[in-house]
Amino acid sequence: MSDVTVTEAQNERELMLSTSPHLQSRWTTKQIMWFVNLALAPCVISAVLYFGFYQLLVIATAVIFAVGTEALIQKLTKKPIAVMDGSAVITGLLLGLIVPPNFSLVSTALGSIFAIGVGKMIFGGLGYNIFNPALVGRAFLQAAFPVAITTWTAPNYAVDSVSSATPLAALKFDGVSTAVGPLFFGNVGGSLGETSSIAILLGGIFLLVTGVANWRIPAAMTIGVIVFGGALWLIDPSYPSPIFHIFAGSFLFGAFYMATDYVSSPITGVGMWIYGLGIALVLVLIRVFGGLPEGVMYSILFMNAFVPLINRYTRPRIFGEVKS
Amino acid sequence: MKKQVTLFTEYTKGVWDQNPVFKQVLGMCPALAVTVSAMNGIAMALATTFVLTFSSLIISLIRKVIPTQVRIASFILIIATFVTIVDLVMRAQFPALSKELGPYIPLIVVNCLILGRQEAFSSKNTPGRAVLDSLGMGTGFLIALGSLGGIREILGSRTFLGLQVMPNAFDPWLVMILPAGAFLSLGLMMGFLNHMNLRKKDREERELVARHLQEPKMSLEHGEEVKSWS
Amino acid sequence: MKFKTFPGGVHPPEEKELSEHQPFEIMPLPSMVILPLSQHLGKQAKPLVDKRATVARGQVIAEADGFISAPVHSTITGTVKSIGSEPNSSGYRKDAIVIIPAKPKEGEELPEDVSMPPLDPATVTPDEIRARVKEAGIVGQGGAAFPTFVKLSPPEGKELDVVIINGCECEPYLTRDDRFMIERPDDIVSGLRLIMRALGVEKGVIGIEINKPDAIASMEKAVADQPGLSVCVLQTKYPQGAEKMLIKAVNGREVPPGKLPLDVGAVIQNIGTAVAIHDAVAKGEASLTAAVTVTGRGIRTPKNLFVPVGTPLKDVIDFCGGLTEDAAKVIVGGPMMGVAQYDLEAPVMKATSGIVILNEEDVRTQEETACLRCGKCVDACPVHLLPTRLARLAELDRLEEAEELGITVCMECGSCAYTCPAHIPLVQWLRLGKQRVIQQQRKRKANAA
C-alpha cells in the first residue's frame, strides 16, 4: 500500500490537537499594521517633496521615539517586546505627519513619548487605549506649544501659495478663501502630511480596497460634513463650502488614517456610522464657530470618548430576539 | 511614653500614610484647580489647614453637646464661618493672592477633606488630638499641593516659586498650567507613588516569604504558593 | 449576482476542488469495527449482546434507551470482541462494542445479513415512516447527530409548513452532500417526500450554495416536475448551513434564542439524512454505512467514500493512500467545527461526514495579540453577538455580564475566531463561558426548585 503508514506517521510526529475552528484568516495584527505603514508612504514622500529633507528628520524622530518608548516601557514592565507589530510605527509616522513643517525635533520627540506613554501604554498597550495615541500626542503638543504648532511654512514648490497660513486659518482669521485646485495638489500651507489630497487619497483608497480600514467611518464623515457643512453654507454662503471642508486641512487625512484606528473607534457597524457622523458634526462646529482654525484632531478625540457608550447602545439585536 | 508616640503619629499619619490627596483622594478640587504654581498651592494649603484646624478645635470642644441629627449642619456652619474669615482677611490683606485663588477659597467650605476629618476624627476625639490630626492632614495637603504646584510651575512656566529654574532653551509646556495638565500630572504622580508603594510591599512580602522558606518545617503546599508570588 | 443569504458570516477558502469530482467509492470491510453506544445526541444506547457473541450485519446490538436516543446495528458480520471504553472521534473515550469479522471455518454457515422489509414510498403512512426511521437508527447527518425520528415527531399543536433539505455544505473541503446531489438526486427527492409525508407538510425546499453548480443543476432537474418542491440557491458563505441561518435565507424567518426551527414552522434535514430515510424506507436498510469525504492536502488521494460505520480512521486513511509527509492535523468533520483527533484508532460514526487532513502549511498558527477592537468578529457573527467582549468577559470570569449579552445564543460556529486578525481563540473562550453560564443557570434552577 502506501509508503507512509498511519502508524509510522504517528510515531514520527505528534498529530496537532486544538479545538475548532482549524482555519484562521490570513490577516494578522502585524500585517494589518504594516499595510497601514505602507499606505502612509505616499504621504511621507509628498511631505519630503513639498517641504524638504528636514521633514524626513521630523518623521524619523517621531517614529524612533514612538518605537523606543514602547520598547522601553515593555522592557520595564517585563512584558514581551512587541514593537515589531508596527503599531507604534504607525503612531510615530502619523504624529510626524501632523506636526507643522520645521517643527522642533525635541518637541516632536516629546510628543511621541507622550503619545505612546500616556496615550497607549498606560492603558495596557495595543488594543486597550481609549483615545487615538497619535492624536493624544498631537493634542498634547498643541496644548504645550500652541504657538509653535500653529506656525506654518509655505511648501517649497508653492508657485502661488496663499501666504503661510493654512487655508482654514486664512479663511477664519483673514477671510481669504483658497481655490480647490491648490488644495487638491498640495500647494498650500499645512502640516506635513495633510497638504496633498492626492497622496492621502492614494493611501486611503489602498486601505479601503484591501479592507484594512473600515469604509463606514470615512463614508460617514464625508456624508456628515457634506450635510452639516452644507446646511450652514446654504444658510450663509460666507461659511466654508462642503468642498472646502473636505479638501482643506486634515479632513481626508483624519478620515482615512486616524478616525479608522480600530482601537479607538466603535466595533459595531451602526456605531461606526454614529461615530463618523459625530466627528463630522463636531468638526463643522469647531471650524465654523470655534476659536481654533482646525478641528479634525479635537473632533476625533472628542468622539473617542463616546466610543464606549456608542458600543454599548448600538449592540446589535441578537439573532431572533424581539425588541420589547 | 507610649502615649507620646501615639500623639506623634496622630500628627505624622496625615503627612504620608494617610495623605489626603495621594492616599485618600480627598480635596481633589483645590489640589487640581489652584496648583498652577507652587505658591498658589502653598497658600491654598495654608488656608485649608487654618480652617481645618480651627473648626476641628471648635468641633471637638463642643462635640458632646451637638445632637447627632444636626451634626453635619453644625459642622458646615462652623466651617463656613472660618472660611468666610479667611476669605475676608485675604481680601483685605492679600488682594493679589485672593484674586488668583479666586472662588476656590470659598469652596473650602465644601472640601470633603475638612468635613471628612470632622466626621471621622474631631467629633470623636479630644481637642488636642483633633488639632494634631488636623495639622498633620494640613501638612500632608501642603506637601501634595506644594509638589504638584511645583512640578506644574517648573514645567509650565520654567519657574519655581517665581524664580526661573529652567534654562531659556527649555520651551515651557503650557499644557501644564492648563486643566489637562493638572489632571495628567496628578494622575502620573499618583501612579508613580503607587508604584513605589507596591514595590516596597512586594519586597517586604518577598522577604517574609524568604524568611519562611528558610524555616525547615515549611510544608510543600506553602512552597507552591510561594512560587506564584514571585 | 447576489443570492439569498443571512447577514454576517465569513468566507474561508472553499478547497472543494480536492474531492468534488471524485465519485463515491465503496470501502472494503475493515479488520474490525468499533461501534460506540452513543453516536447521537441524547442518551447512550443499551447493549443487547455479550462478549464473544456472533452477530450478523444489520443486527441490532444495542437498543434505544429513552425517547431521545437511537439503536445501534452491527455493520459487519462477526464476533463481539469486547464491550467497554474505546477511543472516540468526539475526542473523549466512550463505551463501544468492538466486533471483528468472522473468519468462517470450513463448512460453517455465517448468519445472514439482517434487513427490514422494504416499504412502498408511495403508500407508506406517517407512523410507519417514523417507526422505520427509529428502527433504522438514523441520526442527523448534518453534524449534531440528533435522532431523526424525534424531529419527525413534532409535539401536538405545532404548525409546520416547510421542510428544508440542507444542501449547503458550507464547511470548506467537504463534498459529500455535493456528491449525493449529483449521484442520487431522485433518492434525495424521495427522502424529502417521506419527511414531508411524516410531518404532513406540503412544501419542500432544497437549499444549495452557488458554489455547487452541478448539484444545483442535478437537483433542479429532479424537482422539475414535482409539485411543492423547489431548489433555493444560496450565497456561498459559512455558516450558511446552520439551521437558523438557512431558515433566515430561505424564508426570512428568525428562530428566537432558545427556540427550535419547528417554532417557526420549519424542519431541517441534511441531504445525507434524506438519503438515509429513503434507503431505510424503500430498501429496508439500517444506518450501516457512513458517506464520508476524505480530503485535505495531508492525504495522498482525496476520495468520497461509503464506509462501514465503526471503521477505525486509520483504515480509511490508509485506503486513501495514507498521510503525506507534512500532514499535521486530522479532523473529523469540517475544519470549522470538526474535532481534531489524537488517536487514529477512533471509529467513523453514523454522522461522520468528513475526515479532513490538514498539512503544516494549512495549520500554521498565528501569534495571538491583544484585541484590536477591529469589529471584524462582530460583523462575522451570524447571530449578532459581540464575540470580542464575550470572550474577554469569559476570560475574566464575569459570567453575569456575559449571560446578559447573550453568550448562550452562541452556536460555536467559529466564524469569529476564523476572522480575528489578532488570532484570539474567541470561540474557545465563548465555549468555556457558555458552559459555565449554563452550569450556573442549572444551579439557579435547582436552587429555585
Place this chain on the structure above:
Amino acid sequence: MELILIFISAAIVNNFVLAYFLGICPFIGVSNKLSSAFPMGLATTFVMVITAIVTWLIYHMILVPYDVVYLQYVSFILVVASLVQFVEMFIKKVSQPLYRALGIFLPLITTNCAILGLALFIVLKEYSFVEAIFYGVGAGAGFTLAISLMAGIREELELANVPRPFQGAPITLIVAGLLALAFMGFAGMISV
C-alpha cells in the same frame, strides 16, 4: 441666543469638571458604573437648578438689600442643604422608583463643591434670574456628560490591562486629563 450660549458654555466649553475642577470627588468616586453615574448626573443637575434658583433669590432678595453679603457662604450652603433634604423627603413620598433612582445620591451632592461653586459663579458673573437658571441647567448637563463619558470609559477599562499602580484614581485622572485635552477643541467657541 444669549441664553443658549450660556448653556453651551457651561455644559461644554467651560465644563465644570474638566475646566473648573468642580465636583471632582463624585466624578472620581461615582464614575465606575454607568448605571450609577448617569443618575448621579441627573440628580446633580436637579440640585444645581434648585441651587441656581434659591441662591439667586437669597442673594438678591436678602443678602444685598440687608447688606449682609458676608453671610453668603454660610447661608448658601445651609439653604441648599436643607432644601435638598426637603426635596428628598418629598420625592420619597411621591415616587418610590424616582427616589430609589435619585434619592441615594442627593445627600452626597449637597456637600459637593460643584453646587456651591455654581452659586458663587452666578453671583460673580452677575447673571439675571433667567440666565442663572440656564447656567444651572448647562452646568448640570455638562457634569452629566462628563461623568457618563467617564463611566463608559471606566467600564471599558475594566476589560483592559491597566498596569497595577495606575488602576483606580490615577487612570481616572489621566483619562480626565485626556478628556480635558479633547474638550479644548471647543475653546474660544462661545466668546469670539
Place this chain on the structure above:
Amino acid sequence: MKIILSMLATLSVIGIVSGGGLAMVSSWADPLIAANKKAATEQAIFQVQTAAKDYKKMESVEYELYKVFDESGNAVGYALPWEGNGFQGKIRIMIGLSADASTITAIEILEQVETPGLGTKIAEDPFRGQFEGLPADPQVDWVKGAPPTKENEVQTITGATISSKAIVAIVNDGISQLRSDLASGEDMAQGGAQ
C-alpha cells in the same frame, strides 16, 4: 420634642455666634477691601494717564468714566474702563484717552481669563505698549504677521490673534461710545478738580 429643641438651640447658638463673629470681622475687613479696590482702580488710571495727578468720576454718563487732570488742574483726558469678549471669556481693560478722544494714551488690562502664556500676552508690553500714544483715527486697526505700516495700526500677537483682535475691538467700541456721548453735547467739561 426635647431633641428638636436641643437641635434648634444648638444650631441657633452656633448661627448667632458665627454671625456675630463674621459681622465683627467683616466690619474690620470691609473698609480695607473697599480701599484695595479703590487703590486698584486708581493705580490703573494713573498707569494709562502718566501725566495725571488727579481724577474725578463722571456722573453724567451711565457707564464708568474718569476725567483726569494734571498737576495744575487742567483736564488732560479720560480714563475709560471697558469690557468685551476675548478668547475664553470676558476681558476688562482701562483705556486712557486724550481730551478730544482722538489719541490713546495707554491701556491697562484689568481682568482677563485668557490662556496663560498665550492670550495673557495682551497684558505685556510688546503688545500693550503699541497703544501708547496711538492715534485712534478713525479707529484702531490690526495687522497680522507684519509690523504696522499705518499710524493707527497695531500688530497682533502670534498665536493669540483672537485675543489681540478682541482688545482692538474693545478699544474701538469704548472710544466710539465715548465719542458719541461727547458729540451729543453732554457737558463733559463740567466738574473740575476735586
